[in-house]
Amino acid sequence: MKKILSSVSVILVLVMLLSMASPLTAFAAGDGITVKDFTAHIYNMEDTETLSCLFKSSMPDMAFISTVDFLKNIFVDEPTEEKNADGTYTITNPKGTMVIDPQKDTLHFDYFEDFISAKVNVEGTEMNVPYIKEYAPVNEGEINGLDLDLSSYKIDIIEHDGKTYFPVSSIGLLVSETYNTAVYNEDNIYFVHCADIVMGNCYYTNKMVYDTLKRSKALVELTYNDLCFAVDKLYGRPAQAEIASVIAEKGFDKALDEYNDDTRRAKELLLSENTVDYVLGTAYLGQIFSDGGHTAIHYPAVLSILTPGTAVYDELNRLFDEEGFRDANAVKYVMSSLTSSQKATNMSEFRSGKYKDYDLVKSWDDKSASKLYVAGDTAVFAFDSFVNEAVYHFKWSLDYAKEKGIKRFVIDLSCNSGGNAAVVMYIMAMITNKDKDSYTTSYRKL
Numbered sequence: 001m002k003k004i005l006s007s008v009s010v011i012l013v014l015v016m017l018l019s020m021a022s023p024l025t026a027f028a029a030g031d032g033i034t035v036k037d038f039t040a041h042i043y044n045m046e047d048t049e050t051l052s053c054l055f056k057s058s059m060p061d062m063a064f065i066s067t068v069d070f071l072k073n074i075f076v077d078e079p080t081e082e083k084n085a086d087g088t089y090t091i092t093n094p095k096g097t098m099v100i101d102p103q104k105d106t107l108h109f110d111y112f113e114d115f116i117s118a119k120v121n122v123e124g125t126e127m128n129v130p131y132i133k134e135y136a137p138v139n140e141g142e143i144n145g146l147d148l149d150l151s152s153y154k155i156d157i158i159e160h161d162g163k164t165y166f167p168v169s170s171i172g173l174l175v176s177e178t179y180n181t182a183v184y185n186e187d188n189i190y191f192v193h194c195a196d197i198v199m200g201n202c203y204y205t206n207k208m209v210y211d212t213l214k215r216s217k218a219l220v221e222l223t224y225n226d227l228c229f230a231v232d233k234l235y236g237r238p239a240q241a242e243i244a245s246v247i248a249e250k251g252f253d254k255a256l257d258e259y260n261d262d263t264r265r266a267k268e269l270l271l272s273e274n275t276v277d278y279v280l281g282t283a284y285l286g287q288i289f290s291d292g293g294h295t296a297i298h299y300p301a302v303l304s305i306l307t308p309g310t311a312v313y314d315e316l317n318r319l320f321d322e323e324g325f326r327d328a329n330a331v332k333y334v335m336s337s338l339t340s341s342q343k344a345t346n347m348s349e350f351r352s353g354k355y356k357d358y359d360l361v362k363s364w365d366d367k368s369a370s371k372l373y374v375a376g377d378t379a380v381f382a383f384d385s386f387v388n389e390a391v392y393h394f395k396w397s398l399d400y401a402k403e404k405g406i407k408r409f410v411i412d413l414s415c416n417s418g419g420n421a422a423v424v425m426y427i428m429a430m431i432t433n434k435d436k437d438s439y440t441t442s443y444r445k446l
Helices: 007-018 067-074 167-174 194-201 217-235 244-250 252-257 259-269 276-289 299-305 311-321 330-339 340-354 388-403 421-432
Strands: 033-043 048-056 060-066 080-083 089-093 096-101 106-109 144-150 158-162 163-166 180-185 190-194 359-363 371-375 378-382 408-412
Touching: 007 252, 007 359, 033 060, 033 163, 060 067, 060 167, 060 180, 060 217, 067 080, 067 089, 067 163, 067 167, 067 180, 067 299, 067 388, 096 359, 106 252, 167 180, 167 217, 217 252, 217 259, 244 252, 252 259, 259 276, 276 299, 276 311, 276 330, 299 311, 299 330, 311 330, 371 388, 378 388, 388 408, 388 421
Parallel strands: 033 190, 378 408
Antiparallel strands: 033 048, 048 060, 060 163, 080 089, 089 096, 096 106, 106 144, 158 163, 180 190, 359 371, 371 378
């Protein structure tokens, strides 16, 4: 599996913050349904199509998107939807099926992992890795089905005119491993590659969201319901996080109530109608879920700090400058996660000095910042980020070293700022001289 950050955590950033939506409550009897046509932007502003979405009178600001319309833009192949004799619907893609019961708001997968492993739309994104051959999941032992009860989180599925519809904010959680999702904002649907957001090159801007200090009660309920569902059923419990065992036993909502003062404060902030409070609540979650890995559930707070000139940014700065600011430590935690880039810059300058006696054979001016140094029979390949470009520079450097008869080839990761795990696996396959990597079952092509 190719990782940049935890895929569910990045999806959560979008569904909890970037969608301007209203609440999820139980589907009220007699709730009026309105059909509206919207422009859907398919991973850029130029490629568009018109989608018909539903709105309930009890939540007029939340778009419900048809299951097929959503999935056809997440994956390469368009799925089919068929109504069954018992009133359920079967969604079929090339890899498997999902059975939807819109009356009970439940889902069933015979093989969930297979269903979401259908070929993903990754064209033009960092997740497009042509240097790795496609592979299928490898399973051992008995395969168990998966049942998800969305009704227990007050997430509704609507049946209308022979189709099923989900809230835009909720359906994306189901396919989070694809790193693709959709955002509903101001009468438009935006399909986005989450990796592009992390890498800072997404066409969809979040500035308008951070210019709003007020959240409706409905939006508060929606984001919290989606958060609880995702953590309990999809996000998982980071094993090294201290709260993990409590979440496993009691569920996310009760764990926040009972674990400690910080978790209770996090819940209070997440349920606030103030956008800044919500951002601070995610900052607390970052600390609570911290396990030394890629659990970026605090990313809304990160984005707020990286989006200057907005109402949220200005208010955060005002609060942080106040003496006795209650949530200062949460902000400091987020800020500390952003200092790595500056540390990497400082280390890069220091590293360059260490190679003053080496010949700089070649350097590449892209996000990888790759360089090849040579001194005698030693070559050093240094790069700063595990982005796709690094693979091709690495391969070029290996070929050069082989051609020149260089005996020692060193890989310098002292300025590593993270990136795509597919790059790591390719490099490891080259180091071990194996076409197949046992960890990912990926196959290198180059």
